[in-house]
Amino acid sequence: MSAPVIQLTGITKSFGPVDVLKGVNLVVNPGKVTALVGDNGAGKSTLIKGLAGVQPYDQGTVLFEGKEVHLTTPRQASALGIEVVYQDLALCENLDIVQNMFLGREELSQLTLDESNMEFAAVKALESLSVKTVKSVRQKVSSLSGGQRQTVAIARTVLRDAKVVILDEPTAALGVAQTEQVLNLVRRLADKGIAVIIISHNLIDVFKVADDIAVLYLGNMVAQLKTSETNHNDVIGYITGIKGSKETK
Amino acid sequence: MSEKLALNTGHEGTTRDQLASYFSRLKAGDMGPLPAVGAAVLLMALFSLLSNVFLTPINLTNLLVQSATLIMLTSALVFVILLAEIDLSAGVTFGTGMAIFVKLNQSSPNTWILNLLLAFVFGFAVGWFMGFFVAKIGVPSFVISLALYLAFPGVMLIILGEGGILTLQVPEVMAIMNGxxxxxxxxxxxxxxxxxxxxxxxxxxxxxxxxxxxxxxxxxxxxxxxxxxxxxxxxxxxxxxxxxxGGLLSATDPxxxxxxxxPIVVPFVVVILFICTFMLDRTRFGRHLYAVGGNPEAARRAGIKVAKIRMTAFIICSTLAMIAGVFNVSRIGNVESGAGKSIVLEGVAAAVVGGVSLFGGRGRLAYAALGAFVISTIDNGLGLLGVPAGLNFIITGSVLLIAATIDALARKRAGGTLLR
Missing domain, CATH: 1.10.287 (Helix Hairpins)
Structure with missing residues (x-):
């Protein structure tokens, strides 16, 4: 078992008088899917925004591959290899899949866009995730289904050599078959050695895909459990606060 | 050849396959330049039936020259329209620039190249000014360009003085449209x-x-x-x-x-269209322009400097518009206050006829240029038929509406979320 890629200790964050995170600990391992669950207002988004560098934490230490880092800008987080796929996916519908996957990081050769190399790399990235559902990589994103768009957004993080991929409610807007597709994709992402953090309200999905389940309750990390060693009722107990704190280190 | 890829890239198959997939895209509503091509062909056929002058070499060449100004202006506008912005002042900006040009020529006719350069500097500055207000301050481009649209005719009047009109006396510039x-x-x-x-x-x-x-x-x-x-x-x-x-001499007379x-203007237009298309299709700037036009938030999150792209687009628009101004003054031979006031809306219409979406991110420069040619053909043909000016405007408006409707219906059929 390799060392954790991310280790959060004693993370706090307040907005004025409101303490949103009250000393949160979290361990994220490479090649594993860590589900972050909790009720609305538990602090999931705040925890994620800190990792993404969008809203820096107030206190606590962040170890990235064993070294302490201070995440203050999205660019910095991205440079370390932390990528976030937000719920709205941030895709340009008027551009095709290749163009979206390289958006903002276009490769040049002979002073012009290197379309062929980008196209090849995009195909390879999609191939590595066993994506087969898109008709052509030169299809406009506007013609893709919700699941396919999610696929493109996730594949984009692979192209960027992400070490940690954070997925915010990736299946929230999807049907049954597409949810299945995306969950498979999440699994393959982890199998490539990437640490995946997935935020979800859907415990069925969580149990299907996650290796670890971290539960936030009112700003406290009340439990970080192995999926294989727990069950629905336990997790629901932690989410609703019926069960107390039991942190597994 | 290459190993088989896991996914298609749209380049596979024989000529027959490629043609088949092109036609299936057509059927699905991805019509590209076809409405504009259709309109051009239809109009040319119609006018050649109704007027026996339309198909003469002198008129066709004239049409080519006539359309050059609108093609340039439309090309300029495409850069901001692709961002879902608008520049209503592109016409009066070139009018004011040309007023500066002819005014400076009065006092120092020998430095006309420098004077012309100053007009372009003016265009650049106007673009920068507008881009600053739009990208940095957040004034809607419609408003800032409307403000300039109202103000610039006044500036022209002040520059041109009492008569409100000055003639161009630079043979080199006159030659662009007439040589x-x-x-x-x-x-x-x-x-x-x-x-x-x-x-x-x-x-x-x-x-x-x-x-x-x-x-x-x-x-x-x-x-x-x-x-x-x-x-x-x-x-x-x-x-x-x-x-x-006609004329007094016979063709055999020495x-x-x-x-x-x-016409000399043609290579100018071709080269500029080529450069602009290259910029839009093959450079990082062009890609980012389409991205910002399609989804500014996604572009921002991808690390694209959205404000910079907006500024650049406005600067390109106003500077390119100045070339339209040079064509215009070369053709008409003078600058009057209010020059360029009416042509700008024709430019917007031309872009729409060419399939460029006013909602940004969709459309191609070459098709917009074709749209400009369609609008010019209407002007030219109706002029030959001696149709009253009023009817001319009404027909131009109708063609715009028809083109936009065909485009909207085609995309509705194509479905998807780009229904706009």
Whole structure:
């Protein structure tokens, strides 16, 4: 078992008088899917925004591959290899899949866009995730289904050599078959050695895909459990606060 | 060839497959330039039936020259329209720039090149000014450009003085719209166009092969080149026919000078269109322009400097508009206060006829230029028919509405979320 890629200790964050995170600990391992669950207002988004560098934490230490880092800008987080796929996916519908996957990081050769190399790399990235559902990589994103768009957004993080991929409610807007597709994709992402953090309200999905389940309750990390060693009722107990704190280190 | 890729890239298959997929895209509502091409063909057929002057070499060449100004202005506008912005002042900006140009020529006619350069500096500055207000302060482009649209005719009036009109007295600039090139130069231009098209395609092809990607069959490139060659040859040939009519001298007289050859403005237009298309299709700036037009938030999150792209687009628009101004003053021979006031909306109409979406991110420069040609054809044809000016405007408006409707219906059929 390799060392954790991310280790959060004693993370706090307040907005004025409101303490949103009250000393949160979290361990994220490479090649594993860590589900972050909790009720609305538990602090999931705040925890994620800190990792993404969008809203820096107030206190606590962040170890990235064993070294302490201070995440203050999205660019910095991205440079370390932390990528976030937000719920709205941030895709340009008027551009095709290749163009979206390289958006903002276009490769040049002979002073012009290197379309062929980008196209090849995009195909390879999609191939590595066993994506087969898109008709052509030169299809406009506007013609893709919700699941396919999610696929493109996730594949984009692979192209960027992400070490940690954070997925915010990736299946929230999807049907049954597409949810299945995306969950498979999440699994393959982890199998490539990437640490995946997935935020979800859907415990069925969580149990299907996650290796670890971290539960936030009112700003406290009340439990970080192995999926294989727990069950629905336990997790629901932690989410609703019926069960107390039991942190597994 | 290359190993089989797991996913298609749109380049696979034989010529027949490629054509089939093109037609299926057409059927699905992805019509590209077809509405504009259709309109152009239809209008030309209609006018040649209704007027026996329309198809004469002198009128067709005239149409080519006439459309140059609108094509340039439309090309300028495309840069901001692709961002879902608008520049209502592009016309009066070139009017004011040209007023500065002719005014400076009055006092120092020998430095006309410098004076012209100053007009372009003015265009650049106006673009920067507008871009600053739009990108940095957040004033809607409609409002800031409307403000300039209202203000610039006043500036022109002040520059031009009492009479409100000044004539251009620079033969070199007059020649752009009124001069012709030797007969061989037209053919040379066509050859260069073909060579450039072929070179670009083969360059892409070589790069794809190097990256182990499938390539389209060569016959397709042949068909493309053939199409350009035929259309180009017809245009060059028409321009090379002697269009001097009547007059006192017979064609056999030694003092007789035929009017023939391609208008000088044509290579200017071709080169500028080529450069702009290159910029939009093959550079990082162009890609980012489309991205910001499609989804500014996604572009921002991808690390694209959205404000910078907006500023640049406005600067390009106003600077390119100045070229339209040069064409305009060269053709008319003078600048009056209010120059460029009415043409800007024709430019917007032309872009829409060419399938450029006012909601940003969708459309191509070449098609917009075609749209400009359609609008110019209407102007020209109705002028020949002696239709009252009122009717002329009404018909232009109707064509715009029809083009926009066809486009909207086609996309509705295509479904998807780009229904806008």
């Amino acid at each position: 012709t090139m030797p007969l061989w130069a037209g053919w040379l231009l066509l050859a260069l166009c073909l060579a450039a098209t072929a070179a670009m395609s083969l360059w892409d092809r070589a790069r794809r092969l190097k990256a182990n990607l499938p390539v389209r069959p060569l016959p397709l490139l042949g068909m493309k080149l053939g199409g350009v060659a035929v259309i180009g040859a017809v245009i060059v040939q028409i321009c090379n026919i002697d269009r001097r009519q 003092n007789y000078h035929p009017i023939q050859g391609m």
